[in-house]
Amino acid sequence: MNHLDSATIVTIRDGGLVAGDARLHVDECPPCGAALAEAHGRAERIATALEVLAPERPVDLASAKAAVRARLDRRRDGGRRAWRLPPALGRAAALLVLLAGAVYALPGSPVRSWLRSDSLDPPTPVPAAPTLSEGIEVPVTPAGLTISLGSLGEGTRIEVRWTNAGSASIRAGTGTRYTVSTGRASVDVASDPVVIGIPRGDAPITIEANGRMMLRWADGTLDVSDEAVSQAAEAVVFLVGGA
Amino acid sequence: MDFDTTFDAHYPELVRYCHRLTGDGDAAEDIAQESFVRLFDHGVEGTPVGIRAWLFKTATHLVRDRYRVDRNRKRLLEENPVMPTEHDSPERSLERREARELARAALADLVPRDREILLMRYSGFSYKEIADAIDVSATSIGTLLARAERRFEEACAAGEAA
Numbered sequence: 045m046n047h048l049d050s051a052t053i054v055t056i057r058d059g060g061l062v063a064g065d066a067r068l069h070v071d072e073c074p075p076c077g078a079a080l081a082e083a084h085g086r087a088e089r090i091a092t093a094l095e096v097l098a099p100e101r102p103v104d105l106a107s108a109k110a111a112v113r114a115r116l117d118r119r120r121d122g123g124r125r126a127w128r129l130p131p132a133l134g135r136a137a138a139l140l141v142l143l144a145g146a147v148y149a150l151p152g153s154p155v156r157s158w159l160r161s162d163s164l165d166p167p168t169p170v171p172a173a174p175t176l177s178e179g180i181e182v183p184v185t186p187a188g189l190t191i192s193l194g195s196l197g198e199g200t201r202i203e204v205r206w207t208n209a210g211s212a213s214i215r216a217g218t219g220t221r222y223t224v225s226t227g228r229a230s231v232d233v234a235s236d237p238v239v240i241g242i243p244r245g246d247a248p249i250t251i252e253a254n255g256r257m258m259l260r261w262a263d264g265t266l267d268v269s270d271e272a273v274s275q276a277a278e279a280v281v282f283l284v285g286g287a
Numbered sequence: 288m289d290f291d292t293t294f295d296a297h298y299p300e301l302v303r304y305c306h307r308l309t310g311d312g313d314a315a316e317d318i319a320q321e322s323f324v325r326l327f328d329h330g331v332e333g334t335p336v337g338i339r340a341w342l343f344k345t346a347t348h349l350v351r352d353r354y355r356v357d358r359n360r361k362r363l364l365e366e367n368p369v370m371p372t373e374h375d376s377p378e379r380s381l382e383r384r385e386a387r388e389l390a391r392a393a394l395a396d397l398v399p400r401d402r403e404i405l406l407m408r409y410s411g412f413s414y415k416e417i418a419d420a421i422d423v424s425a426t427s428i429g430t431l432l433a434r435a436e437r438r439f440e441e442a443c444a445a446g447e448a449a
């Protein structure tokens with residue numbers, strides 16, 4: 045028989061299922077025996093290389109548990125009123141809102157009243173399954189953008205990151221509803237985490253949470269509220285209180 | 288299924304896996320927590336081994352969702368501050384930091400599926416469990432793993448030479 049391929053060698057090394065004659069072959073063939081020894085050596089090198097990759101701070105089990113319990117409680121409370129669109133429909137709806145936003149500012153636009161009527165609601169409620177929704181991208185014009193986050197429960201986690209794109213992105217839990225008009229995006233948040241990407245450009249950007257100013261970027265200066273729990277070069281994380 | 292027992296048994300390891308997968312400590316904790324929320328919210332039942340595989344699979348998919356946009360993958364290469372541990376000498380700490388940067392950059396060089404296979408295998412999962420988590424057939428894992436290992440070592444070697 046021919047020498048064994050690398051997939052078979054690796055599978056033998058890891059105790060996986062291979063044909064019986066492959067095992068016999070590796071015992072009797074010096075080149076394949078050497079390849080198996082080399083595969084063992086490679087596994088040790090890779091395990092050692094990966095070993096150093098550990099989180100910088102030790103895991104805080106107590107606060108992680110509390111965070112999970114809080115999210116579970118919120119999800120169970122919110123489940124009854126949350127909506128779920130099938131993913132494809134969700135995407136289509138988000139796109140529709142974006143397109144609608146573009147003509148929203150036109151006087152007499154039928155879209156204006158349609159958006160106000162909240163007709164994005166599906167006709168019948170479907171139990172919510174918790175996933176991050178697709179979210180939306182909102183163009184940022186030179187006049188700037190205000191992102192208004194509403195319906196935020198106690199302790200909602202909001203992460204704001206800089207992006208290199210010319211648009212802002214907003215994602216939150218499934219069931220979140222987005223309404224976009226020129227210079228403004230209103231987000232009815234169903235569950236966290238909320239992840240927002242904003243461009244570090246000349247356009248001023250304001251993010252409000254439950255009607256209060258949470259973050260403002262203007263004239264090259266970043267102001268954040270005292271709800272910010274961590275602020276690094278790439279991201280600011282907020283834990284926002286109740287209404 | 289007891290909340291505390293399950294959490295204590297799997298959470299630290301899951302954070303570690305997510306951290307290696309994303310290179311982002313905050314995202315790792317966030318995704319690990321979301322995986323547990325779904326575990327309890329969906330009332331998933333099983334043996335500890337089955338629960339562990341379910342959590343890793345869910346986290347793998349959450350990472351995919353979050354980093355689906357290609358440019359987000361660049362975040363993997365971003366620096367996180369590295370805190371030297373108290374008992375490390377400055378030389379030892381520098382060595383560790385270099386090793387860490389090398390490994391992180393090499394992982395970031397891999398395509399997502401190679402990274403998932405490599406990290407799941409080196410978290411001790413069987414070929415069958417890996418296949419289930421990443422939606423490929425169990426018989427192809429040997430081929431995919433051999434390739435992922437080779438690419439990881441090539442990326443490490445390229446990083447060392449640079």
Ligand SMILES: [Zn+2]
Binds near residue numbers: 047076077
């Ligand atoms: Zn041979």
